[in-house]
Amino acid sequence: MKKLFSNSGIILTALFLMVISDACRKQYASTSGDMAEYGWVLYEKDDYSNSAQWFLNSIENDSIYKDGYNGLGWSFGKLAFLDSSIKYLNKGVLMADDPFNTIDVANEIKAGLCFAYNARGKAGDDSMAIIWGDTVIGATVGFNQTGWIFTHDTTVNYLDIMLTLGMSNYGVGDFTQSLAHVSDIWAILNPSISVATIDVSTVDGRRQLAVQLDSLQSYLASP
Numbered sequence: 001m002k003k004l005f006s007n008s009g010i011i012l013t014a015l016f017l018m019v020i021s022d023a024c025r026k027q028y029a030s031t032s033g034d035m036a037e038y039g040w041v042l043y044e045k046d047d048y049s050n051s052a053q054w055f056l057n058s059i060e061n062d063s064i065y066k067d068g069y070n071g072l073g074w075s076f077g078k079l080a081f082l083d084s085s086i087k088y089l090n091k092g093v094l095m096a097d098d099p100f101n102t103i104d105v106a107n108e109i110k111a112g113l114c115f116a117y118n119a120r121g122k123a124g125d126d127s128m129a130i131i132w133g134d135t136v137i138g139a140t141v142g143f144n145q146t147g148w149i150f151t152h153d154t155t156v157n158y159l160d161i162m163l164t165l166g167m168s169n170y171g172v173g174d175f176t177q178s179l180a181h182v183s184d185i186w187a188i189l190n191p192s193i194s195v196a197t198i199d200v201s202t203v204d205g206r207r208q209l210a211v212q213l214d215s216l217q218s219y220l221a222s223p
Contacts, residue, residue: 004156004164005077005085005119032062033101039071040152048078059088066095067105073112074152082120089113103151110136111148111161118164118171126171133165159185163216175200175209182212189219 039054052075058068069092076085093109114133117125140148140158147158166181179200186193195212199205 004115004160005080005082032058032065032068033098035061036065036067036071039068039075043071043075043078044152046078048075051075052079064095066092066098066109067101067103068092069095070105070109070112073109073116077112077116077119080119082116085116086113086120089116104148107136107139107148108150111150111156114161114164118168121171126168129168130165130172133161133168136161137165159188159220163213163220166213166216170209170213175206178213179209182209182216185216 035054035058039051039058042048042051042054052072055068055071055075058065059072062068069088073085073089073092076082076088089109089112093106093113097106110132114129114136117129117132136148137158140146148161149158150156162181162185166178166185169175169178169181179195179198183195186195195209198208198212200209
């Protein structure tokens with residue numbers, strides 16, 4: 001599986017501040033949306049330290065700007081600052097949606113929480129990963145729905161969430177549900193692969209399930 005949650009970009013000082021030579025014209029300051037938009041530009045260039053700073057600027061400028069918390073949580077996740085990632089994503093999920101933002105920020109935050117809790121691995125974190133992951137899958141996968149895809153890295157999608165759910169269900173000892181996620185993923189990726197014969201009530205069956213989870217990590221991580 002691709003490392004979802006585990007530098008120096010040249011920032012143009014004139015990017016978000018327009019100074020027009022005519023002294024009679026006004027100087028326009030950047031908005032929180034402008035700052036977050038540039039934060040995502042940096043994020044997509046893998047410049048997570050600087051993207052985090054721009055997202056932080058965004059929420060300092062407007063403490064209820066939802067996408068600022070979204071970007072900050074994902075940037076900290078990529079930097080492996082998982083406590084901070086979870087902190088800001090949990091704040092962001094409470095903020096109202098921006099009616100002018102066409103991106104599904106709410107589900108991006110929830111997906112981020114699923115990945116961050118699973119990656120942190122403290123007591124109770126797998127249960128939290130399951131709650132958030134199930135929420136995204138329930139809202140985006142099914143009849144007449146388009147499976148979730150992360151806007152800022154389209155290689156990350158609902159299959160990664162399903163795999164994370166499989167791992168977290170394994171972590172809490174719900175091997176039947178873990179196997180169900182593995183079966184669903186293979187049904188989408190390669191229907192010729194069946195896991196129906198795995199008996200998760202046995203030690204060997206659970207070992208086989210762990211092998212399947214590992215195989216799917218490698219499969220989804222390949223280009």
